[in-house]
Amino acid sequence: MEKRQIEVCFSPELFRFYKNENAHVVVIDILRATSAICAAFANGAEAIIPVPTIDEAREYKKKGYMVAAERDGVTLDFADFGNSPFNFTPERVMGKTVAYSTTNGTQAITQASVGLNVIIASFLNLSAVSNWLMNQPNGDVLFLCAGWKGRYCTEDSLLAGAIAQKLLESNLFETKCDATYSSIDLWNVAKIDIFLYLERIAQRHRLKRLGLDDVLEYCFTPDSCNKVPFLKDGVIVTE
Amino acid sequence: MEKRQIEVCFSPELFRFYKNENAHVVVIDILRATSAICAAFANGAEAIIPVPTIDEAREYKKKGYMVAAERDGVTLDFADFGNSPFNFTPERVMGKTVAYSTTNGTQAITQASVGLNVIIASFLNLSAVSNWLMNQPNGDVLFLCAGWKGRYCTEDSLLAGAIAQKLLESNLFETKCDATYSSIDLWNVAKIDIFLYLERIAQRHRLKRLGLDDVLEYCFTPDSCNKVPFLKDGVIVTE
Numbered sequence: 001m002e003k004r005q006i007e008v009c010f011s012p013e014l015f016r017f018y019k020n021e022n023a024h025v026v027v028i029d030i031l032r033a034t035s036a037i038c039a040a041f042a043n044g045a046e047a048i049i050p051v052p053t054i055d056e057a058r059e060y061k062k063k064g065y066m067v068a069a070e071r072d073g074v075t076l077d078f079a080d081f082g083n084s085p086f087n088f089t090p091e092r093v094m095g096k097t098v099a100y101s102t103t104n105g106t107q108a109i110t111q112a113s114v115g116l117n118v119i120i121a122s123f124l125n126l127s128a129v130s131n132w133l134m135n136q137p138n139g140d141v142l143f144l145c146a147g148w149k150g151r152y153c154t155e156d157s158l159l160a161g162a163i164a165q166k167l168l169e170s171n172l173f174e175t176k177c178d179a180t181y182s183s184i185d186l187w188n189v190a191k192i193d194i195f196l197y198l199e200r201i202a203q204r205h206r207l208k209r210l211g212l213d214d215v216l217e218y219c220f221t222p223d224s225c226n227k228v229p230f231l232k233d234g235v236i237v238t239e
Numbered sequence: 240m241e242k243r244q245i246e247v248c249f250s251p252e253l254f255r256f257y258k259n260e261n262a263h264v265v266v267i268d269i270l271r272a273t274s275a276i277c278a279a280f281a282n283g284a285e286a287i288i289p290v291p292t293i294d295e296a297r298e299y300k301k302k303g304y305m306v307a308a309e310r311d312g313v314t315l316d317f318a319d320f321g322n323s324p325f326n327f328t329p330e331r332v333m334g335k336t337v338a339y340s341t342t343n344g345t346q347a348i349t350q351a352s353v354g355l356n357v358i359i360a361s362f363l364n365l366s367a368v369s370n371w372l373m374n375q376p377n378g379d380v381l382f383l384c385a386g387w388k389g390r391y392c393t394e395d396s397l398l399a400g401a402i403a404q405k406l407l408e409s410n411l412f413e414t415k416c417d418a419t420y421s422s423i424d425l426w427n428v429a430k431i432d433i434f435l436y437l438e439r440i441a442q443r444h445r446l447k448r449l450g451l452d453d454v455l456e457y458c459f460t461p462d463s464c465n466k467v468p469f470l471k472d473g474v475i476v477t478e
Contacts, residue, residue, distance in 0.1 A: 010391055014252055017389035150256035152249055154417040178393040178441050182425055189424050202417050 004172055005140040008160045008179040011147040012108045023115040024139045026129065026163070029146030030122055030155040031203045032083045033105025035219040036068070038124035039085035041238050042225040044094035048236040050109040051101040060099035066092070069101040073210045076101075084215055085124075097235075108146040109231065115142065118231035123159060124218075125225040130166040132228045141167060143183075154186065154201045161187030194220055243411055244379040247399045247418040250386040251347045262354040263378045265368065265402070268385030269361055269394040270442045271322045272344025274458040275307070277363035278324035280477050281464040283333035287475040289348040290340040299338035305331070308340040312449045315340075323454055324363075336474075347385040348470065354381065357470035362398060363457075364464040369405040371467045380406060382422075393425065393440045400426030433459055 009018040028034055037048055049065070051057045057069040058078055067079045068087065075082030081092070083102050100106055112118045116139045121129045133141055143164070145156035161183030167173040168184075175181065190197040198204055198216060207213040218224075227238040248257040267273055276287055288304070290296045296308040297317055306318045307326060314321030320331070322341050339345055351357040355378045360368045372380055382403070384395035400422030406412040407423075414420065429436040437443055437455060446452040457463075466477040 010249060011253055013256070014250055014389055014391070017252070150253055152253070152418045152421070154421055157421070176441055176444065178439075179391045181439050182391070182393055182396070182421070185425055185428050186421055189428065200417075200420050202415055205415065 003174040004138065006164050006167055006173050006175040006180050007140070007177040008143045008145065008157065008164065008183050010145050010152045010157060010179055011150055012111055012144065013150045015111060015144060018142055019114050020140055020142050021115055022140050023142040024117045024119060024133060024136065025112040025115045026119050026121045026133070026141060026143045027105070027109050027112050027146065028121050028143060028156045028159050029102070029105030029108060030159055030219055031207065032085060032215055032219065033102040033146065034120050035122040035124055035215070036083055036085040036088055037100070037120050037229055037236060038122045038225040038227070040088035040093050040098060041227045041229050042124065043088055043090040045088065045098060046095050047097040048229070049097065049099045049234070050106040050236060051099050052107050052110050054101065057099060057101040065099040066096055067099045071103050073206060073212055084212065085218060086215065104146040104148060108144055109236070112144050113231060120229035120236060121159060121163065123220050123222045125227060126159065126162060126222045128226045128228050130163050133163070133167060134170050134172060141173065148203060153203055155198070155203060157183040158187050158190050161185070242413040243377065245403050245406055245412050245414040245419050246379070246416040247382040247384065247396065247403065247422050249384050249391045249396060249418055250389055251350055251383065252389045254350060254383060257381055258353050259379055259381050260354055261379050262381040263356045263358060263372060263375065264351040264354045265358050265360045265372070265380060265382045266344070266348050266351050266385065267360050267382060267395045267398050268341070268344030268347060269398055269458055270446065271324060271454055271458065272341040272385065273359050274361040274363055274454070275322055275324040275327055276339070276359050276468055276475060277361045277464040277466070279327035279332050279337060280466045280468050281363065282327055282329040284327065284337060285334050286336040287468070288336065288338045288473070289345040289475060290338050291346050291349050293340065296338060296340040304338045305335055306338045310342050312446060312451055323451065324457060325454065343385040343387060347383055348475070351383050352470060359468040359475060360398060360402065362459050362461045364466060365398070365401060365461045367462070367465045367467050369402050372402070372406060373409050373411060380412065387442060392442055394437070394442060396422040397426050397429050400424070
């Protein structure tokens with residue numbers, strides 16, 4: 001049987017060079033959008049509406065939705081709360097639909113709908129995503145790293161590498177993609193002491209300046225969420 | 240004294256997110272454009288005109304220039320020769336000006352003129368470039384990896400990592416850039432057995448299919464060239 005292909009795209013700005021109609025697109029924005037989305041579903045959220053612009057987020061607020069919205073780490077003034085996974089508590093999100101707008105992650109999600117499925121990945125659901133991908137009858141896998149305002153971010157490539165390595169070990173997949181091999185290599189360097197490794201990353205310093213780096217341990221602890229959020233008609237849901 | 244900053248841009252398509260008027264831009268296209276340019280100057284070339292489009296390259300041929308031009312590894316029919324560093328022999332290039340057009344590298348060079356200087360780097364002139372950058376009185380350093388049609392390429396990031404590591408060791412520089420740290424980490428994994436490491440890279444397989452991977456050893460052997468080609472009024476020259 002022909003093996004399914006794995007590719008990693010390091011920035012939404014490069015997505016058009018990787019676009020593949022036959023791929024499941026796995027969106028990654030570890031710090032913090034896709035971690036927060038996984039936290040929300042682990043805590044019983046019904047659905048999350050990814051909202052690209054601030055104006056659209058404000059409209060959702062006027063319509064009575066609960067709105068989570070930030071830019072550059074800072075909660076927008078009209079929003080109910082911001083981008084920390086710790087905000088998406090059961091008390092707030094259980095059974096609710098949340099409109100969600102962030103600096104990088106939600107834009108990446110909305111542009112990813114070109115393949116078979118769009119799914120949401122973080123370390124929180126690493127095993128769930130890996131198993132889901134292996135259990136699909138077919139389809140390549142394209143990891144879309146949200147990055148930071150077009151730039152490459154280490155933390156997103158680490159998760160892409162961790163999942164890609166699991167997929168390659170299954171023997172169902174192969175890769176000819178440089179970014180995939182590099183992500184795997186970086187993951188294998190980083191995992192030796194992940195929190196020491198993360199000391200250097202730019203997003204850690206951005207969050208620290210805002211007093212928001214309390215999420216690091218949570219966002220890099222695998223498998224607190226067994227769900228695979230996916231995009232259906234523009235809304236993120238789980239099965 | 241304030242340290243000078245290092246950044247790495249993994250694709251010309253991301254260059255606008257890294258643009259820095261206070262940086263020396265170091266263009267890297269190991270396989271094969273920037274290696275070929277270093278080979279040309281090591282063999283006595285007078286100047287190289289980077290030519291973005293095929294039509295412009297054809298015009299240079301009509302004007303009587305020696306033209307090196309390829310797309311996707313294949314020499315264009317009107318050109319004198321293609322993109323292999325082995326083509327730029329002393330017999331052909333000594334004292335000559337060559338018009339040069341390639342799939343990725345020459346475009347990257349022509350878009351790089353936004354900072355203090357544009358210089359050309361490959362493993363052939365690794366030490367010369369590192370020393371040149373350290374000897375400048377000021378200026379940040381921005382590595383522009385040519386990649387492959389917008390995509391990330393491992394080989395270019397390896398050289399960026401190798402030079403960045405040397406610069407950081409000098410203590411004149413620092414970095415807050417994720418792509419710089421990742422390039423350094425990848426270089427340190429790769430250098431343990433560089434030719435084994437290169438087995439996996441996509442560009443090696445592209446060249447192999449065309450019977451053009453004979454350049455690999457040459458392109459990854461450091462310091463056969465002690466020159467630092469730089470862009471002056473749109474033309475690549477050396478001092």
